[in-house]
Amino acid sequence: MSSMLRCILRSICLGCHDDWERNKLLLIRARRGRNKGARCSKNLALHPTNMLSRIIIVSASALKGSGPLGAGLVQASRSLHTTSQSLAPVPPLPEKGGKVRHGIFPEEIFQLLYPKTGVTGPYMLGTGLLLYMLSKEIYIINHETFAALSMGAIIFYGAKKFGPGVAAFADKLNEDKVAKAQEVKDVAMASLAQAVEDEKKEQWRAEGRSMIFDAKRNNVAMLLETNYRERLHMVTNEVKRRLDYQIALQDLHRRMEQEHMVKWVEKSVVGSITPQQEKESIAKCITDLKALAKTSQATA
Amino acid sequence: MVTSFFDQFSSPLFMGIPLMALALLLPWILLPTPSSRWLNNRLLTLQNWFLGMFTRQLLLPINHPGHKWALILASLMIFLLSLNLLGLLPYTFTPTTQLSINLGFAVPLWLATVLIGLRNQPNLSLAHLLPEGTPLLLIPILIIIETISLMIRPLALGVRLTANLTAGHLLIQLISTGLFVLLSLQPAVAILTGALLLMLSLLEVAVAIIQAYVFVLLLSLYLQENV
Numbered sequence: 001m002s003s004m005l006r007c008i009l010r011s012i013c014l015g016c017h018d019d020w021e022r023n024k025l026l027l028i029r030a031r032r033g034r035n036k037g038a039r040c041s042k043n044l045a046l047h048p049t050n051m052l053s054r055i056i057i058v059s060a061s062a063l064k065g066s067g068p069l070g071a072g073l074v075q076a077s078r079s080l081h082t083t084s085q086s087l088a089p090v091p092p093l094p095e096k097g098g099k100v101r102h103g104i105f106p107e108e109i110f111q112l113l114y115p116k117t118g119v120t121g122p123y124m125l126g127t128g129l130l131l132y133m134l135s136k137e138i139y140i141i142n143h144e145t146f147a148a149l150s151m152g153a154i155i156f157y158g159a160k161k162f163g164p165g166v167a168a169f170a171d172k173l174n175e176d177k178v179a180k181a182q183e184v185k186d187v188a189m190a191s192l193a194q195a196v197e198d199e200k201k202e203q204w205r206a207e208g209r210s211m212i213f214d215a216k217r218n219n220v221a222m223l224l225e226t227n228y229r230e231r232l233h234m235v236t237n238e239v240k241r242r243l244d245y246q247i248a249l250q251d252l253h254r255r256m257e258q259e260h261m262v263k264w265v266e267k268s269v270v271g272s273i274t275p276q277q278e279k280e281s282i283a284k285c286i287t288d289l290k291a292l293a294k295t296s297q298a299t300a
Numbered sequence: 301m302v303t304s305f306f307d308q309f310s311s312p313l314f315m316g317i318p319l320m321a322l323a324l325l326l327p328w329i330l331l332p333t334p335s336s337r338w339l340n341n342r343l344l345t346l347q348n349w350f351l352g353m354f355t356r357q358l359l360l361p362i363n364h365p366g367h368k369w370a371l372i373l374a375s376l377m378i379f380l381l382s383l384n385l386l387g388l389l390p391y392t393f394t395p396t397t398q399l400s401i402n403l404g405f406a407v408p409l410w411l412a413t414v415l416i417g418l419r420n421q422p423n424l425s426l427a428h429l430l431p432e433g434t435p436l437l438l439i440p441i442l443i444i445i446e447t448i449s450l451m452i453r454p455l456a457l458g459v460r461l462t463a464n465l466t467a468g469h470l471l472i473q474l475i476s477t478g479l480f481v482l483l484s485l486q487p488a489v490a491i492l493t494g495a496l497l498l499m500l501s502l503l504e505v506a507v508a509i510i511q512a513y514v515f516v517l518l519l520s521l522y523l524q525e526n527v
Contacts, residue, residue, distance in 0.1 A: 066355070093341065150476070150501045170342035173349055177339065183388035202331035 103159065305473050309466060313394045318449070323355060323393050324401075327382030365420075366527040369520070376405065377516040384508030387471075388501070397469060399462045406457035411518050414450070417526025425526050457518060464511045468504045468519050475500055 080296035106121070113121040133139040273281075312319040332344045354375070355374045359367055380396060387394025395401050417425030430439065430447040474499045482490040 002473075090337075093337065093339075097341070143473060143480040144499060145476075146479045146494070147472050147476040147501070148395045150497045151388055151390065152507065153498065154501050166346065167342055170345045170349075171343050174339050 103156075305470060305477075308393070308469060308473065309397050310364045313400065317378070317422075323395050327379060327386060330382065331378065332461075334477055358516065362520060362524045366520075366523050370521055372409075373516050376409075376519075377512060378432055380461075380512035381509060382404075384512050385465055385505070387465065387469070388508060390505055394469065395463060399458060402458035402461045403454065405515070406519075407454040408518055410454040410457065410522060411520070413522040415527045420527070428525055432440075453518075453522065457482075457515060461515055462509050464507055468500075468507050471500055472504060475501075478504065 101107055101110060110122050113125065117124065134141070312323060327442050330346060334340075334344065334348065339345075351374055353363075354377060358373055358377075359370055362369075383394060383396050386392055387396065414425070429443050429450070431442070433444075434442050475493060479490055479493040479497055482493055
């Protein structure tokens with residue numbers, strides 16, 4: 001039984017080329033059938049059409065390419081022609097209308113009659129018909145003929161005079177439509193080309209990036225160097241200040257010692273002068289002065 | 301059977317089957333159907349252009365609520381235009397020469413405008429019955445006159461179209477009959493008559509177009525008053 005299933009599966013695989021899901025579904029269905037027990041083999045033997053109809057449906061959907069839908073949906077879309085599959089691709093419009101001769105008679109009649117009656121055939125046919133209708137009084141000339149003739153003259157004149165103008169106007173309407181769309185397309189293309197140019201320029205600019213980085217690096221290095229030098233200078237100054245302070249301190253010490261010593265010497269000298277010595281020195285000074293006064297008086 | 305010039309206006313029958321419906325449907329066959337293509341052939345392009353231009357022009361003075369009438373007014377114009385112009389061809393029946401058809405167009409459409417006006421803005425539509433700046437003494441008389449003129453509008457619309465077309469067709473028939481008879485008797489006069497017929501045919505083409513346009517224009521005017 002499983003071999004039969006495998007055969008069926010293989011035939012299905014030949015029909016539908018890609019869908020794993022469909023095969024799986026069939027396998028699941030077959031397995032479910034198998035689980036139903038002994039009935040299964042009877043099913044396969046006595047109702048081969050069930051499985052065959054499933055094959056047909058599956059292959060039909062495979063051909064349609066619409067996926068594992070129910071059979072009803074497949075048949076419905078095929079009969080109603082509502083899907084876009086029946087409309088696309090749209091056949092192209094003929095560029096010019098059918099060719100006519102003398103404004104009314106299609107060229108096909110002339111081509112039709114040419115093998116049998118040559119070039120003058122259709123004209124003979126027309127004339128003959130007209131004369132036949134007139135002579136047999138199928139068409140009677142009455143007042144309406146003249147009304148028809150005058151109306152025909154007006155229509156003919158209008159078509160000859162305004163026909164090309166109106167046709168050109170209609171063509172211009174269409175061309176304007178196309179031109180508008182074309183302009184949109186051109187503007188879009190121009191802007192995109194401009195964007196490509198700008199991008200290239202930006203890439204060129206980006207190449208010079210390394211130069212900028214070098215310059216910046218140099219800048220930073222210089223700043224660091226300056227900063228370092230400044231700080232060095234500051235440190236030197238500070239150190240010098242401290243050393244000057246120490247020197248000043250030492251000078252001060254020495255001066256103070258010197259002054260102190262001098263004062264002490266003076267004090268001791270002044271202290272060593274006894275009152276008697278003072279009197280003697282004063283008396284000496286007086287005698288010296290008197291002597292000086294005498295000498296000066298003498299000179300004066 | 302004695303034929304008269306009015307036989308051309310009798311309702312067409314064929315073995316007892318009235319052909320009026322066929323006569324009314326004929327223009328529909330001749331007009332191209334809009335397609336879903338982007339670029340169309342010349343006829344369809346011209347039709348689309350004409351309809352667009354005409355509708356825009358017609359609805360210019362009408363307020364926004366009246367724009368619902370665009371479809372019926374444009375299609376009425378195309379219908380009347382094609383009926384009138386096709387009727388100028390020989391041996392054709394012009395439905396618009398029948399008063400029944402024209403009144404059938406005029407009365408419902410006119411009545412619709414009046415009812416729309418009375419329903420949505422009764423004060424304003426009644427105010428139309430009295431023109432501005434009338435002397436006090438004339439007011440009662442003027443209201444009566446304006447009401448009569450309002451009521452006569454559908455009749456005027458229908459009869460105008462009927463009369464113009466009927467008169468035109470009759471004149472063409474008469475002058476072409478004269479031409480037909482004179483051609484054998486006095487060819488020189490016949491040439492003059494022929495020239496007259498040519499002029500008249502030209503006039504009739506113009507009248508056909510203008511009468512259709514006037515019908516639709518007046519209806520749009522009545523709409524403009526009431527919406």
